[in-house]
Amino acid sequence: MRRLRALWLVVELSWRAAPASVMVVILFLLAESGAVAAFALAVRHVADRPSTPGVLFAAAAAGLAKAVSWAGFRLRKNLQFDISERVGVELEDRTLALIAGVPGLHHLEDQSYLDKVELVRTQSKEVASAVWAVADTARFVVSLVLSLVLLTTVDPSLLVLAVTVVPSILLPRWSRRRIRRAELTSARSARRHRHLFEACTGAEAGEIRVFRAGAWLRGEAATAWREETEIRARALVVDAIATAAGWAVLVGGFLLALLAVAALVRAGQASVGDLVLVITLITQLRSQVGGTLTGLTNAARGLAATDRFLWLRDYAAAQPLDTTAAPTVLTSGIELRGVGFSYGDRRSVLKGIDLVLPAGKVIALVGANGAGKTTLVKLLCGFYRPTEGEILVDGGPMPDLRSWHTGIAGVFQDHHRFELLVREAVGIGDLPRIDDPAAIGAAVDRGAATEVIATLPNGLHTQLGRTFGGMDLSGGQWQRISLARGRMRTKPLLHVLDEPAAALDAVTEHELIRRHAEIAGHGNAITVLVTHRLSTVRLADHVVVLDGGHIVEQGTHDDLLALDGQYARRYGEQENTYR
Numbered sequence: 001m002r003r004l005r006a007l008w009l010v011v012e013l014s015w016r017a018a019p020a021s022v023m024v025v026i027l028f029l030l031a032e033s034g035a036v037a038a039f040a041l042a043v044r045h046v047a048d049r050p051s052t053p054g055v056l057f058a059a060a061a062a063g064l065a066k067a068v069s070w071a072g073f074r075l076r077k078n079l080q081f082d083i084s085e086r087v088g089v090e091l092e093d094r095t096l097a098l099i100a101g102v103p104g105l106h107h108l109e110d111q112s113y114l115d116k117v118e119l120v121r122t123q124s125k126e127v128a129s130a131v132w133a134v135a136d137t138a139r140f141v142v143s144l145v146l147s148l149v150l151l152t153t154v155d156p157s158l159l160v161l162a163v164t165v166v167p168s169i170l171l172p173r174w175s176r177r178r179i180r181r182a183e184l185t186s187a188r189s190a191r192r193h194r195h196l197f198e199a200c201t202g203a204e205a206g207e208i209r210v211f212r213a214g215a216w217l218r219g220e221a222a223t224a225w226r227e228e229t230e231i232r233a234r235a236l237v238v239d240a241i242a243t244a245a246g247w248a249v250l251v252g253g254f255l256l257a258l259l260a261v262a263a264l265v266r267a268g269q270a271s272v273g274d275l276v277l278v279i280t281l282i283t284q285l286r287s288q289v290g291g292t293l294t295g296l297t298n299a300a301r302g303l304a305a306t307d308r309f310l311w312l313r314d315y316a317a318a319q320p321l322d323t324t325a326a327p328t329v330l331t332s333g334i335e336l337r338g339v340g341f342s343y344g345d346r347r348s349v350l351k352g353i354d355l356v357l358p359a360g361k362v363i364a365l366v367g368a369n370g371a372g373k374t375t376l377v378k379l380l381c382g383f384y385r386p387t388e389g390e391i392l393v394d395g396g397p398m399p400d401l402r403s404w405h406t407g408i409a410g411v412f413q414d415h416h417r418f419e420l421l422v423r424e425a426v427g428i429g430d431l432p433r434i435d436d437p438a439a440i441g442a443a444v445d446r447g448a449a450t451e452v453i454a455t456l457p458n459g460l461h462t463q464l465g466r467t468f469g470g471m472d473l474s475g476g477q478w479q480r481i482s483l484a485r486g487r488m489r490t491k492p493l494l495h496v497l498d499e500p501a502a503a504l505d506a507v508t509e510h511e512l513i514r515r516h517a518e519i520a521g522h523g524n525a526i527t528v529l530v531t532h533r534l535s536t537v538r539l540a541d542h543v544v545v546l547d548g549g550h551i552v553e554q555g556t557h558d559d560l561l562a563l564d565g566q567y568a569r570r571y572g573e574q575e576n577t578y579r
């Protein structure tokens, strides 16, 4: 059933891509299916009745049959290639939409999801050509059946040849299943190998040189590559042995058949034409069986790849769809009740978080590295669902993620370096206004990126990044672009600033947050600020101190200084250092 669904998908995609070409290919496939039988019949006629007038007709028929198989084959293959290319483009687009469309990020923690997506991504060519692999198999099967029927007209016992064909089909099918299992088992090593390879050869390899870690990383990459290839190689060796055994049985059958027909001719029970027909069919039988096997291999691989694409589609469709729309303006705010979270490795990253984020306020999250600040931000953004407790928005459940996300603006700790034109890299923060120069200019101003853009050769129209020969920026400059992007949405419900200025100096960060704090509460938006610079934190209305996934202190900056606890101690240390 799954294979049928996979087949239907590729048929539908190909038909939509180029219906006329598909029709031409089908006509050629039908003609090619009968060409072998037609040629064999024609040569038997010529051999048995060389002096009759029909000989010319038979020779013309034989020539036409060969022309269809040779010239038609080339034309058909070109058309198939063109259709597959179009289907490939469509599939790539659909795959990207599915991967990006799964709400939240929880699935990206699941190793088996990542392994399967890796295969979906790398096997789009197999999916695109799956339909032709199936059609080719069908063509060879029809052609094979016609040949066997003709053989029975000489002697029914020649059908035994069909039995000798069976091991050559079944053995490779069994070994192909082993190859597919090996592909899944080795996908993880393949990803590790690629990651290490890119780490050693990428633009950021300077860090690796400084640490002199290149040799070690190469060794790890080689181990991952060995693991990957050993698993696949073992399966390929078994496949080669199984295929060879199947062919040995087939060749034995051919020899016996030839001896049997020669004996019939000697006994006068078959004509010379029959012998010529049997030899013609037997030589074709060999390529028909080979073609069937190759077709089965390609069809199985293509349909398995298509099946994985369908799995991704089902997976995306099965994600729970929340229908609660996000409010346009927050009234009371966000509340976390007994929230706990682990990333899937059972280690609690957040525990028993009870926290109220009132509408219109700036809340700062502080704590040591690994305390859980970014994780808390990710839960507020709905990237992950709490494993315990609940998050309420204006007293109700967390809204539908697609709707919630349109109400979030800000800067994330792992901000992306979009290698686009500057105006696109900024404008992507509010897609409906990506072509609005006034909106982009205002965001650039609010994100303190005006000076960066003034230094670029084409201002907002400068291409960013080395990949396309554009301008590369410093870490701080990239951060300012991301700050500007985070300012594109002017009426967010939640403003996230997760270490928004880690690459900028402390004074610039302070000035940025000060300017933000002045307007932050407009429209009742909540700002969540994560920073290690406690001089900036004092600009927040409420400070939450996290330690080991727990809230250990919370209150205003002055409350926490008066408490003389962890926050006051760290604040004092930082003040002394600056002094």
Ligand SMILES: Nc1ncnc2c1ncn2[C@@H]1O[C@H](COP(=O)(O)OP(=O)(O)OP(=O)(O)O)[C@@H](O)[C@H]1O
Pocket (backbone or CB within 6 Å): 109, 343, 349, 367, 368, 369, 370, 371, 372, 373, 374, 375, 376, 413
């Ligand atoms: N994707 C992830 N999968 C598994 N564990 C994770 C993941 N991201 C973070 N963690 C773990 O969760 C804990 C909290 O990380 P988090 O990034 O929330 O800390 P943080 O307080 O923001 O730290 P920092 O100040 O260094 O940014 C850490 O122990 C970290 O190892």
